[in-house]
Amino acid sequence: TLATGAHPSHHGMVGNLWFDRETGVVTYNVEDSRYRLLSAGADVDEDAEIDPTQRAANTEGRSPAAILVSTFSDELRSSNGGRSKAIGVSVKDRGAITLAGHAGTAYWFSKAGSEFVTSNYYLEQYPEWVNAWNLKQLPQRYANTAWELSNDPGSYLFGASDDREWETDVAGFGRVFPHAYGDGTSPYFTTWLTLSPAGDELVLDFARAAVTGEKLGQSGHTDFLAVSFSSTDYVGHVFGPSSLEAEENILRLDRTLAELFRFVDEQVGLEHTLIVLSADHGGPDSPGYLNSLKIPAGYIDPEAWDREAAIERIKNRFGIEGKLIEQYAHPYLYLSSEVTGNSGIDRNALEAAIVNELSKFEGVSLAVSSAALREGDVPDTALYRSVLNNFHSKRSGDIYIVFEPNWFINDFDGLTVAATHGSPWQYDTYVPIVFAGAGLEPKTIDRRVFTTDIAPTLSAYLRIKPPSGAQGNVLREVLD
Structure with missing residues (x-):
């Protein structure tokens, strides 16, 4: 959405995963068997990979x-x-690929290979600057070190709350500071890096190499560098947004951003650079934290239904006869091929019956049939409009499920997390949108804007066509 200015109903990326009815398997949104990685041994290590969406990919290829x-x-x-x-x-591969688009070049960190990689969709061989960066083996500089607090614990909002029972200890990384990275030989070493500010620091270093290696900003034509600092997402999942780890990570991310801007100013000049800062989603807090404040929240266990x-x-x-449900790929329930292929079944009535049953389960706020979404037969409310914005007739499932606010499934194929996202509630869509540099005067805008507005605004700023599916509006304050 950040890259296209469109909702999933238009750009088709209805989730990190969806069930492909043609192949009969769950599909990762950037997998593509036609395009191999340029580095051998850089595919997902299924034994050590904790990101369930990357682990679900059926091929190493990406595009x-x-x-x-x-x-x-x-x-x-x-x-x-x-x-x-x-x-x-x-x-993350999906973080780089979506921002680079079809015509750019994407690079992402391979935890299995401990280097930045791409696929032959983009290039047949790495540029020399990429090879040079990978040869430095910079991830190894974190071996025999630890993620430690930058300041005295008493100076943090959550300084007295380091060990919370709902936080996840990923393969021995621990729930309290310091979080040791080990000697660099563990199969989880690079995973631990991504669960901490180290992941963003590696991205920063590679981004600096891209600026100099590609001579960005030096040709007389506008260049585009899209950097996704994704460790915040992992830290939020594992430790929760209101955790000492999340607080320390944001402090470190602020320093990482400052270093990126300092470097760009040195190489190109911030007066020649338009900076846009945003996020692809927000998220709820950990139910344990909310419960401590007497705010209703909890984890959903479909097995208990x-x-x-x-x-x-x-x-x-x-x-x-036979199977009714084929797959649940959040937020969609997919009916089995035995059902969808049976012309004798009234699909609209069947989906309505399933919606009725789902609505009785604890934690379910809303269930909507694809028939109702396809026909637009839903109330015109903000919640239903959000559901419609996600619905793509060829990729979405048969039933869209919305859980109650601050309730969600926290079991990711065996990995229990503190918090997750992916709902139409306000906390999942509340993100910053900041434009800076290029001579813009400081302003604070208090009207409601949307992430779909970013791509059309950038296009208008450069006087080029907006993306083909763009649905957002131009933020006039950036142009005036």
Whole structure:
């Protein structure tokens, strides 16, 4: 959405994962078997990978092919015959690929290979500056060190709350400071780096190498550097937003951003640079923290639901034999091919019956059938509009499930997390949007704006076409 100015209903990326009805398997949104990684041994290590969406990929190949509309970087490069350069950098493959778009070049950190990689969708071989960076083996500088607090614990908001029972100890990384990285030989070493400010620091160092290696900002044409600092996401999942780890991570991220801006100012000049800062999502707090303040919240355990009885009632009513449900890929429930391929079943009535049963389960606020979404047969409220914005007829499931505010599933294929995101509630969509540099005068805007506004605003700023599916508005304050 940041890259396209469009909602998932238009750009097609309805989640990190979705169930592909044609192949019959769950698909990771940037996987593509046609394009191999340029580095051998850089694929996901299934034994050590904790990111369930990356682990679900069926191939090591990666590309932006699943993005169904153009991105800002696509329009920038096509506006001048490809003279502009567009580089995306992130710890996560999906973070770099979506921002680089179809026409840019994406680089991401391979935890298995302990280096930054790309696929042959983008390049046939690495530029020399990439090889030089990887040869430095900078991740190893964290071996035999630890993630420690920058200041005295008493100076932090959560300084007295270092060890919370809902925090996750990932493979021995611990729940209290200092978090030791070990001697660098553990299969989880690079994972631990990404669960801390070290992940963003590696991204920063690689981004600096990209600026100098690609000579960004030196050609007379506008270049685009998109940097996704994703350790904040991992820290939030593992320790929770209101944790000492999250507080320390934000402090360190602030310093990382300051160093990036200092470097760009030195190389290009901030007066020649437009900075945009935002996020792809917000998130709820950990239920344990909210409960301590008497705020209702909790984890949802679908295993505790009386699912079998509900399924039997539906199967008996509609004469269904065999499997009813194929897959749940958040936030969608997918019906089995045995059901969807049976022309004798009234699909609209079946989906309505499932919605009725789901609505009885603890923690479910809303369930909406794809038939209702496809036909627009839903109330015109903010919540339903958010659900519609995510619905893509070819990729979305048969039932969209919305959990109660501050309630969510926290079991990711065996990894229990403190908090997660992916709902239409306000906390998941409340993010900063900051434009700075390039001579902009400081302002604070208190009207409601949207992340879909960023790409159209950048396009208007450069007087180029907006991305093909863009739905947002131009933020006039940036242009005036």
